Amino acid sequence: MLYYVNVFLIFSFFGFLIETILKMFVHPTMNNGILHGPWIPVYGLGVVIIALITKFVNQELVTTKWKKMVITFFAGSLLLTLIEFLGGHLIQAIFNEVFWSYYDMKYHFGHYICLEMSIIWGLVSVLFLYIIKPWLNVIVKKIPIWITIPIFILFIVDVIITFL
Secondary structure (H helix, E strand, C coil): CHHHHHHHHHHHHHHHHHHHHHHHHCCCCCCCCCCCCCCCHHHHHHHHHHHHHHHHHHHHHCCCHHHHHHHHHHHHHHHHHHHHHHHHHHHHHHHCCCCCCCCCCCCEECCCEEHHHHHHHHHHHHHHHHHHHHHHHHHHCCCCHHHHHHHHHHHHHHHHHHHC
16 A cells, blocks of 8 residues: 555656646646645556556456557556546536646547547556556655655645645
8 A cells, every 4th residue: 555655646746747847848828736735646646546457457367468558558548538537527626727628639528638648648558567667666665654654644734725
């Protein structure tokens, strides 16, 4: 469990960094997160879900690496697109604001999802599983609980403050 909390926190932070860089250099009017701290939890949640799904696929269902990669691509595309869709609607319902929109994309489906991003989510899922995750496992397993707990508490406090 501690492993997944650390992965969640790390990728929530990386999501914040990615969106901050995009805001600085590509889309200056873009919103980069609903929380006050340096994290965007949808990224952390997405990576944890992909890690759990691919763990099951790798252990139980598929034997060849190429089949695993194809399943990871499609599972990542579908699940991360679903998270993006639900997250966008949830943010709009709670904050009465559209935080991102793919209306300018050719194959969009409303504000929150488009085929182009779904393909990117699938590619990122494969990249994560086969390149980033093996390297990350070594680091994440070395993070002591005395570091994880205070950071996670700060995250929870941020969530509470944001929604009050």
